[in-house]
Amino acid sequence: MPAEFLDSNVLIYAFTNDPRAARAQELLAGDCITSVQGLNEFANIGRRKLGMDWIELKLALASLRAVLRDVVPVDLPAHDTALAIAERHRLGIYDSLMIATALAAGSDTLWSEDMQHGMVIDSRLRIANPFA
Numbered sequence: 001m002p003a004e005f006l007d008s009n010v011l012i013y014a015f016t017n018d019p020r021a022a023r024a025q026e027l028l029a030g031d032c033i034t035s036v037q038g039l040n041e042f043a044n045i046g047r048r049k050l051g052m053d054w055i056e057l058k059l060a061l062a063s064l065r066a067v068l069r070d071v072v073p074v075d076l077p078a079h080d081t082a083l084a085i086a087e088r089h090r091l092g093i094y095d096s097l098m099i100a101t102a103l104a105a106g107s108d109t110l111w112s113e114d115m116q117h118g119m120v121i122d123s124r125l126r127i128a129n130p131f132a
Helices: 008-013 021-028 036-048 054-067 076-089 093-104
Strands: 004-006 032-035 070-072 109-111 125-128
Touching: 004 008, 004 021, 004 093, 008 021, 008 036, 032 036, 032 093, 036 054, 036 070, 036 093, 070 093, 076 093, 093 109, 093 125
Parallel strands: 004 032, 004 109, 032 070, 109 125
Antiparallel strands: none
């Protein structure tokens, strides 16, 4: 069974007091994956907006890596696929890169608050807002 893919915003909410944190934590408790890009975006927001110091950030990242089934690398083929997706669907490159890595991992669901809920990419990846 393909693993569901988590966008960085889901990872971030799991570490907040926001009402969406419970749903984000529920998804993390499932059989989910993300990409190195997701961890990088989490690190950026963790430092800048959540005010995590380096120790807190490293502990949070270690926790994420422990509960996720896998962290998918971002490679050159994903980059090429992301460019095609961005052009075809008129999406930003970073969202397209998240989609490309989800496709490469064989995921059928990409949980994201930031992308179009219900959109289907290449007839095999559905984007869903977990907070809708």
